[in-house]
Amino acid sequence: MDLRKPTGSLVPLACLAMLLNACQLTGHTESSVSTAPATFSSLAPLPPTRSPMPASSTPELCPALLAIATLVTPSFVGTSFPPLAAPSFLYVNQNELLEYNYSSKAESTHVADLAELGAILDVIRLGDQVFVLREQGFEQVMLKEGSSELVVYFDPPARFGTLMPLDDGNVIYQLAVDASQAPGGTRTVVGLFQPSSNSARIILSPEQNVTLLGQTADRKGLYLLPRAQDRSITSVLEMSLVSEEITDQLSLAGDDARLSPDGRLILTLSRGSFAAYDLASMPRRVRSIALPEMSGHIRELVWSTKGYVYFSLLAGDFYDYDPDNPPASLGLWRLEYSTGGLCQISGGSKQERQLLSFSPSSEILVTGDLQGNVQIWDLRAEHMTAEVEAPKGELEAHGPDLSGQWVLLRDRTRSITILVDLLAGTDYSVSLPVRATFVDWSTEGQE
């Protein structure tokens, strides 16, 4: 790979500061920018749907939410061993797949050796197989045999990438590979691995940076998101898994996009609004939905199986995010995407609330803030079922497991991992290396 050394001169910080101050803008106030009208190639736009509740009025509460269940409020103790019923989980550490097992005492047991293939880019589990995507290759681990096999070796190595399981049991891998002559300095490789025939091949290799958005509704294609050097999105590519070609390009606009699990709807996120693109309609329709707070932003959302999207609304602009002064939470919200209706699940707080983890099967959502306040929400009943006092800091969450009883919370910066029993209200310290990557709960079928 030709990593050409820079030939241009670097901009000294002082010079950049000069540029920033070059124009003495007096009296100029940049007006807020509304979202550009989003369009498909054959678009019949619906009129924008305003939030049912203007920001200045009392927000509409979701109907089922008014009664808060009895809360389990464990506090972090993290000293004793968990009960035998606690689920074990798989994780990768360096070149080893391990299982953190509670059957006798809390300790890790070896599952399989992995090859030295560089940093881990992504890892997924499908039944009794684990797939590990790394800088220099793609490995398949057979859990029952405790063996691993190199599926593809990457030369040149991948810079970043993702794995996506298909409904037919195959696995898509997407890689960004250094390419000095390509726009943005990377090109993309999309490959297909078929475990049944143990074969892998490249199915698309565009000279541009694209990421996987998901599968089409008929499951015969993929949606790919071209990425520019800024964060805008202007189109989505549709690729056929049959012909292995790009078959359509859909124009849209926003800062980010999410595809519904059934492949029928794309939601784009923009400053102060959503746009919902109905992929099943012909001509395709788009609906603009204003956020309840125009100056607010969304960092993540989850799709419920009931036709809802849940999101935590945060104050201020996504791009002005200052981790030293994190934005206040403007509440947990629900969007009914067939109608564009919005309602509020919970009120806001001074603390930023992020969506940490979601279990589609049990419809349990985990949210948390930097002060260690973690909430567990039952989205079927749309109420909070537990509050957990976790260590302060940026947390990542895994789970809940299929039973809905257990959640694993991690603070990588301080090497803290705790396993929380949501029913008993207790939590247990787990010894996990900082660089360990959680794979899945051990029991087959668990999340």
Next chain:
Amino acid sequence: MRLTDGACAGRDKPRYIGGAGVYSSVAYDWGGFDTVGGYNGYMDPNTYQAGDINTAASESCSRGVDCAGFVSRVWGLSSYHNCPMLNYPHVSCGLYSTTYLRQGDVMNNPNKHVVWFDTTAANGIYDYESTTDSSYDRVVRIFSSWSRLAGYTPRRYCNVCGTDTCGISGVSTPCATK
């Protein structure tokens, strides 16, 4: 994404950074909109990470500017404007051709990238940009050939230096009236 980049999962380190040290310029950070002072402040306590060339997601733990964040800052805009937004008629006006470019204008391709024009040169321009092209992965002043800039259009900030300089000759698409 990258799952094992220390405490900043999802971030991919700019390629010019070999480890802890002093580096010139501001790192490319996809979705980044930091000022120079803000960036230096984030680097000083060694709490946050310099740059992110991974376009799968923006992380708050990585700091710097991307191409549009850089132009937004240099133009003094109060918020991040992505490449399509930099073409909004109340933000910039279109120029008839590149012959009308002046320092401070941009060459913008809403689907790809934006660069900040500095001076003309034989067969191209010198520009400032935050880019991952050629593995620069930071703000640089480089030569861009006209062939590299194919598909880009010349634009001028509507209120540069406090006056409507879009009103001078060379403007094909005027600024919107506020």
